[in-house]
Amino acid sequence: MHHSPGLEGKILKWCVQKDDSLCTLREAFEKVEPKLGFNIELKLDDNLVYSSDHLSRLLLPILQVIFSSFHPDAALLARKLQSIYPVFFLTNGGTEMYYDVRRNSLEEAIKDKRIQTLSLMTYGKLNNVAEAVYMQHLMGIEGVMVDHVE
Known part of the structure; x- marks a missing residue:
């Protein structure tokens, strides 16, 4: 079972093929x-x-x-x-x-x-934190590589 944010108290069925499949x-x-x-x-x-x-x-x-x-x-x-x-x-x-x-x-x-x-681009766990990416942008970093695009 999977608990979704914003649905406090509700338990939903979680189907990996539909809810968390890898895209092509x-x-x-x-x-x-x-x-x-x-x-x-x-x-x-x-x-x-x-x-x-x-x-x-x-x-x-x-x-x-x-x-x-x-x-x-x-x-x-x-x-x-x-x-x-x-x-x-x-x-x-x-x-x-x-x-x-x-x-x-x-x-x-x-x-x-x-x-x-x-070009200077960075990769690392901190690149998944919006504030860290914003600070790099201010410092002139041209791009960030991330694992979780949000």
Whole structure:
């Protein structure tokens, strides 16, 4: 059973397929307010070394929806293979250390990339708090990535 806010004292039947199902990517693109934008991250295994051919085989079928990756070579190749969408290289800003130095600092990442525009966006649990997002907006942060869009 599920208790809905604003319905104090009432217990309603909760059907996961109807009340809490995951939407498809198509539904997300069609139903979410266009001004919000999307970030779709390509997840790769941090412990594997990928050849350019292997990355190409992974990227070519999904280039219509890839926007970002923590993998520097995947981000570079995605940009090289298509020029329709911007591609974002994600970094933890040095909070964790990786073998690939491009993941450890902005300076190292910039050395290797032909960056047309540098945008600063953030991700984290605080981005689900409206006040924290507003403060970042005031500080000049260009975008926030969130888990719970409200």
